[in-house]
Amino acid sequence: MDHDKTAIPIEGGRFLIVGGASLVGSTTADLLLRKGAREVVVLDNFAFGAESVVAHLRQDPRARIVRGDVMRLPQLLAASEGMDGVLHLAAAMSISMDADPWTGLDVNIRGVQNILEACRANRVRKLVFASSNAVYGYGPGVAGDLVESTPFHSVGAPTGAVIYGASKIIGEQLCRDAYRRHGLDYVVLRYSTVYGERQHYRAANALYIIETLDRIRRGERPRVIGDGSETKHFLYVGDAARANARAFEAAASDVAVNISGPAPVTTLELVRLVTRLAGSDLVPEHVEPQAGRVRLTSGGAFRIDHSAALRAIGWAPETPMEEGLARLIRWRDAAAGLDAGGADA
Numbered sequence: 001m002d003h004d005k006t007a008i009p010i011e012g013g014r015f016l017i018v019g020g021a022s023l024v025g026s027t028t029a030d031l032l033l034r035k036g037a038r039e040v041v042v043l044d045n046f047a048f049g050a051e052s053v054v055a056h057l058r059q060d061p062r063a064r065i066v067r068g069d070v071m072r073l074p075q076l077l078a079a080s081e082g083m084d085g086v087l088h089l090a091a092a093m094s095i096s097m098d099a100d101p102w103t104g105l106d107v108n109i110r111g112v113q114n115i116l117e118a119c120r121a122n123r124v125r126k127l128v129f130a131s132s133n134a135v136y137g138y139g140p141g142v143a144g145d146l147v148e149s150t151p152f153h154s155v156g157a158p159t160g161a162v163i164y165g166a167s168k169i170i171g172e173q174l175c176r177d178a179y180r181r182h183g184l185d186y187v188v189l190r191y192s193t194v195y196g197e198r199q200h201y202r203a204a205n206a207l208y209i210i211e212t213l214d215r216i217r218r219g220e221r222p223r224v225i226g227d228g229s230e231t232k233h234f235l236y237v238g239d240a241a242r243a244n245a246r247a248f249e250a251a252a253s254d255v256a257v258n259i260s261g262p263a264p265v266t267t268l269e270l271v272r273l274v275t276r277l278a279g280s281d282l283v284p285e286h287v288e289p290q291a292g293r294v295r296l297t298s299g300g301a302f303r304i305d306h307s308a309a310l311r312a313i314g315w316a317p318e319t320p321m322e323e324g325l326a327r328l329i330r331w332r333d334a335a336a337g338l339d340a341g342g343a344d345a
């Protein structure tokens with residue numbers, strides 16, 4: 001495509017966050033407003049997200065919350081009119097995809113097509129699309145350094161996770177196609193598992209964090225599935241929000257990059273870390289995986305390389321897990337009316 005790559009300053013800009021009543025969306029809305037955006041519109045059908053997650057935005061006259069569905073193009077056309085940038089987050093992740101693949105595929109594929117059509121029709125300057133490390137798949141074969149050219153692995157992985165990962169691959173390709181056909185600038189961000197304040201129960205890997213905390217607060221021993229040597233790579237939600245902002249600000253387009261945290265951990269290390277930060281000395285118990293639950297495994301130790309994001313959009317993760325987890329625990333305890341008894345990071 002023969003044009004200058006669009007850079008959109010956040011200050012003074014108008015942004016639509018689709019699926020914004022979410023973990024990533026609510027934190028990004030806060031950041032864009034802090035950075036001086038002129039307008040931030042959050043559109044959500046509240047299928048998974050909650051009004052409470054974005055209720056605080058009502059205090060800011062520059063923010064607007066719109067009830068809308070990505071399956072309804074007229075609603076997207078109305079919401080994206082006059083927008084400089086659109087961040088597309090609405091999706092079903094592997095657990096929701098496993099529960100209802102029909103709806104999940106509609107949202108993750110037709111929803112993306114509708115967003116692209118609304119952006120094209122309203123001459124939106126750039127789309128940022130939330131993809132996932134699920135595009136590398138799960139199960140045996142996923143090991144070592146995962147870079148943007150790593151292929152998709154599906155053999156031996158749970159169907160919900162494979163269908164989710166495949167739907168994100170299609171979403172990415174639809175963005176490329178809109179760039180090729182219509183010159184719509186886009187940046188794809190492949191987040192690894194996001195955690196932080198406003199944590200939910202919808203991401204299979206983040207359950208290791210939130211369920212550990214729940215058990216500790218009930219006085220029960222935290223659980224580790226298997227021997228706990230499995231690798232996970234997490235991303236603090238504030239770092240995800242910064243990546244979204246950088247994707248708009250940077251003169252980048254037609255690119256897909258990994259957005260992961262500083263370093264991977266094993267599930268045993270993670271459970272021990274959450275336990276310590278929550279101020280507990282409970283000893284984890286090792287259990288077998290629960291039948292019927294989506295469980296995301298890999299073939300060995302892996303690391304999701306985020307160096308391409310530094311080159312493309314000038315982003316690198318800043319928040320170590322100790323610090324991000326301590327923030328999550330403080331938020332959770334405050335929401336539950338508990339004294340934040342955990343140690344600071």
Ligand SMILES: NC(=O)c1ccc[n+]([C@@H]2O[C@H](COP(=O)([O-])OP(=O)(O)OC[C@H]3O[C@@H](n4cnc5c(N)ncnc54)[C@H](O)[C@@H]3O)[C@@H](O)[C@H]2O)c1
Nearest residue numbers: 019022023024045047048049069070090091132193194203
């Ligand atoms: N959370 C993670 O660990 C993670 C990891 C990798 C990628 N991602 C991707 O990042 C994005 C945001 O993740 P999150 O954790 O903030 O998700 P989330 O579940 O909190 O948010 C998704 C939002 O989309 C909304 N939504 C669903 N269907 C919709 C529809 N038909 N119309 C309008 N809105 C609809 C939901 O109500 C929800 O608020 C998703 O696209 C997800 O696939 C998340």
